[in-house]
Amino acid sequence: MRVDIAKGILEKNDTLAEGNRELFARNGVFVVDLMASPGAGKTSTILATIAALRDRYSIAVIEGDIASRVDAEKIAAQGIPAVQINTGGACHLESDMIRRAVDTLDLSEIDLLIIENVGNLVCPTDFDLGEHAKIMILSVPEGHDKPYKYPGIFQISEAVILNKYDTVSVFDFNEAEFRGVVHDLNPSAPIFAISATKGEGVDAWVEWLVARIEAAKVVQS
Amino acid sequence: MHEMGICDGIVTAALETAAKERAVCINSIDVTIGVLTEIQEEALQFAFTVITKDTIADRSALNVTMLKARSVCGECAAEFEHGRFDAKCPECGSFVCSLLQGRELRIDSIDID
Ligand SMILES: Nc1nc2c(ncn2[C@@H]2O[C@H](COP(=O)(O)OP(=O)(O)OP(=O)(O)O)[C@@H](O)[C@H]2O)c(=O)[nH]1
């Protein structure tokens, strides 16, 4: 006997993501999901963003890693609430993990929640977490050809950060080609070249983020 | 890795439906996957054999329909098929296109006894 199901395979995740989204809206929390390869500079970018915005917004961070508390400790050392999620092998974060992490935070005290997804350019793309914006970070040493190989993540990101820009000449990174391909894949996504550890270029990224946060507030109120 | 999670979603939905129908055996599961999800059918089939072990879907077939990417041009409204990367209007050359199809992750139906 044939039985129709006609459901999204990720429906469970999507439903839980919707619940997260409502929870964030109710508490006036803006949520960004940072996605990148291992070592591209997600934690460094978060630290630079915290340094730039901590006087303006109350910030919290969720750190997703397969194992260890290393990244959460780096954030906590800045006096910023940090929750570590260990996925124990899973290659991406899912909505239920975010919900459990969020339940340990006092959302009413938070304006900006930054999620560091597990280092991976493929898997996080299909999983809605209830965030306002997915942002992808590519670091210069990974090469300018990455958008050809991993188009999905460039297409679903609202903005692209090109990190470790201080090494652009060392790695013969063809920035014009990179910008062209990303633009073809996702014409509306701005590209911010930054050096997270040196703080260079971070202003433009932060200015975009602030505009995005304030725009969401207008929609919510 | 990724295929494991996707496959888990497929098998969970299939088992839930089968339980509701009081099935004793799942013969086949039909799913539709868009190419832009970057899901590899081979890896999905492998995950499927692992995840269905010791369930009533143990000997079922996973029938995968892969869907090509399709977009509509924002400039001239032409509809066209394209690959993973080249979402460019073949009529007017515009890159300002919206995706119609290609990111599907859908379980369509199951066949049960
Ligand atoms: N030269 C240079 N190095 C950087 C920059 N940003 C990060 N790094 C270095 O790159 C390494 C990885 O940075 P992280 O911020 O830990 O990267 P991550 O993406 O969080 O890494 P995982 O969480 O392990 O996936 C560290 O040694 C950083 O010091 C940068 O802008 N320039």
Ligand SMILES: [Mg+2]
């Ligand atoms: Mg990190």
Ligand SMILES: [Zn+2]
């Ligand atoms: Zn056209």
